[in-house]
Amino acid sequence: MELYETLSIRRSVRKFSDRMIAPEILERVLDAGRLAPSAVNLQPWKFMVIRSPETRRALVECTRGGKQAHLAMGDLCIVACGHEEDCYQRQGNYMKSFAMDVAIALDHMMLAAAAEGLGTCWIGAFNEEAVKELLQIPNPWRVVGMTPLGYPAESPPFRGRKGMQEIVCYEKWEE
Ligand SMILES: Cc1cc2nc3c(=O)[nH]c(=O)nc-3n(C[C@H](O)[C@H](O)[C@H](O)COP(=O)(O)O)c2cc1C
Structure with missing residues (x-):
């Protein structure tokens, strides 16, 4: 599938x-994460693939109010972790890079999954x-995000986005 269509x-x-x-489909999805960019190419990530229904039910209990039942649906879930120390420490001169590195990699996987007809x-x-x-999961690893991965049983509508005028400005800051 073409990138813009996937988006x-x-x-x-x-x-x-x-x-x-x-x-082979799962491998392609995971490889999309492996190929993601990261600060100083440190790749401070580990992606746990969880299939055990029991572990996944327990993971749902770790979500807000124990209510994110979709984490235990589909074939498996991915728990995306970031290394707090082996990452770039002064991103923007004020923050550690692991959360954004891992978020970019997980988003790469989510887009690859969409291109494969999978849901996340x-x-x-x-x-x-x-x-x-x-x-x-030992310190100094941190859990950045998780996603179920499987074939969709629903076709959600487009949830809407802010307009370009509201989010883009050119040459100088505009409210
Ligand atoms: C950082 C982040 C955290 C999110 N947390 C949750 C969550 O805990 N549970 C959930 O069901 N969706 C979660 N979402 C999904 C958003 O609700 C969703 O992306 C947004 O409503 C737009 O819908 P769309 O992804 O279908 O375009 C999260 C998304 C992001 C990027």
């Missing part, structure tokens, strides 16, 4: 079928301490 059809999917993802949904509302304990 326009991707949606956050919250209902999935149980259909399995072929290994960024899950950001979770208790990091609980996820780390459940999955035995």
Whole structure:
């Protein structure tokens, strides 16, 4: 699928079928994350692929109100982690780069998934301490985001975006 078409059809999917993802398709999706850019090319990431239904149910319990049931739907979920120390420490001269490095990589995977006819949904509302304990993720790794991955069982509508005029300005700052 062409990139711009992929960008326009991707949606956050919250209902999935149980259909399995072929290994070569999963590998292409994961490789899209591997190819993502990162600050100083440090690639401070680890992507955990979780298929165990039991672990996935426990992960749902780590989400806000235990309500993000879609994390346990579809074939598997990906837990995207970032290394707080082996990343660029002074991004913009004020922050560590791991969260944006991992976010870019996860977004690459989500777009690749959309191009493969798969659905994803960024899950950001979770208790990091609980996820780390459940999955035995050591410090200084941090959990940046998670997504279910599988074949969609719904076709969500376009959720709307701000207009270009509101978000883009040229040459000088404009409100
Ligand atoms: C950083 C981030 C955190 C998000 N957290 C959640 C979440 O916890 N649960 C959820 O269902 N969707 C979550 N989303 C998905 C957004 O709600 C969704 O991207 C937005 O409503 C636009 O819809 P669309 O992705 O279908 O275009 C998150 C998205 C981002 C980028």
